[in-house]
Amino acid sequence: MLVVAAVLAGLAVPGGAEGRLAGFVALRDVDPSIGEDMRYAGPRNFTGAVVDGYAEPVCLLARPAAEALRRAQRELLRGGYALKVYDCYRPQRAVDRFVRWAGEPDDPAAKAEYYPEVDKSRLIPEGYIAARSAHSRGSTVDVTLVALPARREVDMGTPFDFFGPASHTDSPEAGAAARANRRLLERVLGAQGFVNLPEEWWHFTLRPEAFPETAFDVPVSVAAGRP
Ligand SMILES: C[C@@H](N)C(=O)N[C@H](C)C(=O)O
Numbered sequence: 699m700l701v702v703a704a705v706l707a708g709l710a711v712p713g714g715a716e717g718r719l720a721g722f723v724a725l726r727d728v729d730p731s732i733g734e735d736m737r738y739a740g741p742r743n744f745t746g747a748v749v750d751g752y753a754e755p756v757c758l759l760a761r762p763a764a765e766a767l768r769r770a771q772r773e774l775l776r777g778g779y780a781l782k783v784y785d786c787y788r789p790q791r792a793v794d795r796f797v798r799w800a801g802e803p804d805d806p807a808a809k810a811e812y813y814p815e816v817d818k819s820r821l822i823p824e825g826y827i828a829a830r831s832a833h834s835r836g837s838t839v840d841v842t843l844v845a846l847p848a849r850r851e852v853d854m855g856t857p858f859d860f861f862g863p864a865s866h867t868d869s870p871e872a873g874a875a876a877r878a879n880r881r882l883l884e885r886v887l888g889a890q891g892f893v894n895l896p897e898e899w900w901h902f903t904l905r906p907e908a909f910p911e912t913a914f915d916v917p918v919s920v921a922a923g924r925p
């Protein structure tokens with residue numbers, strides 16, 4: 699009853715028994731050829747530390763989103779590219795950590811790397827970080843392209859999680875190669891039903907979402923994505 703009330707109120711709810719996420723899968727179990735560089739499960743992210751709720755570096759997604767990525771990957775492989783994900787399902791406690799981080803004083807090194815042109819107090823209002831993130835609903839992914847055979851990241855104009863106008867998908871600041879690569883990513887994912895967030899070239903949500911009303915809070919682990 700409490701869980702039903704929480705869902706109706708749009709609040710975070712725990713997943714199924716024993717910290718599992720019913721209806722979710724590990725992306726690697728659906729398509730092991732998609733690269734994974736799970737930035738929030740390690741220190742190489744804007745907070746500088748492992749983020750709350752990332753117990754293991756594994757991409758978990760609602761099954762339809764994982765299967766749609768597999769179809770996009772098949773198309774990209776034919777043209778000599780592949781996908782690499784940076785973030786997938788994000789527990790609400792990680793979203794809450796981002797919100798707390800946004801209210802903390804600047805770390806000059808993090809500012810220089812991740813948001814040199816935007817005041818930290820503006821990162822949430824300007825749409826770079828969400829207090830209620832689609833990632834927690836399991837159909838959203840942060841993703842880039844890599845070129846085969848070396849799987850080197852292609853030029854996207856800015857690095858992942860660079861918060862500023864240059865990361866806006868349609869930014870005129872991006873060079874010709876980056877604009878073409880952004881268009882390729884958007885076209886191939888769009889063909890499978892993914893919709894891009896205009897503020898971030900890397901952020902895509904599969905529509906319709908499998909769990910449109912629910913922000914999950916189960917920690918990210920291999921076991922959480924197993925049936
Ligand atoms: C933090 C960044 N990777 C991201 O996903 N931003 C969007 C707006 C979100 O937090 O949902």
Ligand SMILES: [Zn+2]
Pocket residue numbers: 785833838839840900901902
């Ligand atoms: Zn994102």
